[in-house]
Amino acid sequence: MWKSRTGINTPRNKIPQPEWKRWHVIEDLIKTRGWTRGIELGVKNGKTFLHILKFCKEMHMTGIDLWEPHESNLPGTNWDHKKNLLYVESLLGQLFDFNDKRFDYNEDRYKLIKGRTDQAHTQIDNKSANFVFIDADHQYGAVIRDIELYEPKVTDAVIGHDIDWPDVKKAVEDHYGDAYTVRENDVWVHYL
Numbered sequence: 731m732w733k734s735r736t737g738i739n740t741p742r743n744k745i746p747q748p749e750w751k752r753w754h755v756i757e758d759l760i761k762t763r764g765w766t767r768g769i770e771l772g773v774k775n776g777k778t779f780l781h782i783l784k785f786c787k788e789m790h791m792t793g794i795d796l797w798e799p800h801e802s803n804l805p806g807t808n809w810d811h812k813k814n815l816l817y818v819e820s821l822l823g824q825l826f827d828f829n830d831k832r833f834d835y836n837e838d839r840y841k842l843i844k845g846r847t848d849q850a851h852t853q854i855d856n857k858s859a860n861f862v863f864i865d866a867d868h869q870y871g872a873v874i875r876d877i878e879l880y881e882p883k884v885t886d887a888v889i890g891h892d893i894d895w896p897d898v899k900k901a902v903e904d905h906y907g908d909a910y911t912v913r914e915n916d917v918w919v920h921y922l
């Protein structure tokens with residue numbers, strides 16, 4: 731039995747545990763491995779991107795998203811891309827206090843690229859980041875393509891989301907075999 735400061739006794743196994751989300755896993759990896767630069771493919775409304783910039787003060791993040799409807803979009807979703815991009819920009823504004831420029835501000839902490847992942851890769855130098863987080867198009871061919879295009883850009887790890895999706899799992903295993911680990915919230919990690 732665990733005695734809390736309030737005096738209420740709760741069995742240890744009944745204490746609610748905080749649920750780890752993908753951004754907590756990446757924060758943990760960044761902090762334990764001392765990473766300073768990352769790339770996120772598929773930013774959407776910035777849940778992961780903004781969490782990293784807020785809680786990992788040494789980090790520079792590059793985020794790539796088309797922020798427009800496109801054929802490669804995830805099935806079953808009908809996102810408001812305009813709203814998502816405005817939301818990311820407005821929260822970045824609160825975080826960094828910029829006022830007018832778009833897309834090229836605060837280059838010392840982040841860069842947003844509005845485009846397809848299979849085109850935007852040309853804007854990123856090889857071995858210029860510690861990790862890439864792949865979370866854009868979840869179709870088999872697209873995940874393979876993102877792995878192949880972005881692995882050369884990083885030095886430490888290729889990470890992705892939704893390993894519970896059959897297409898994602900098949901792509902990861904066709905490329906890496908069993909050389910990957912699964913973390914909380916269906917995050918997969920291949921260390922280079």
Ligand SMILES: C[S@@+](CC[C@H](N)C(=O)[O-])C[C@H]1O[C@@H](n2cnc3c(N)ncnc32)[C@H](O)[C@@H]1O
Pocket residue numbers: 752770771772773774775776777778779794795796797798802803804811845846847848865866867868
């Ligand atoms: C699952 S959401 C990303 C969630 C985000 N990573 C997070 O952790 O909150 C997928 C995003 O990928 C973008 N996307 C899908 N396919 C893409 C592609 N081929 N190129 C660029 N962005 C793409 C979509 O616009 C969408 O915003």
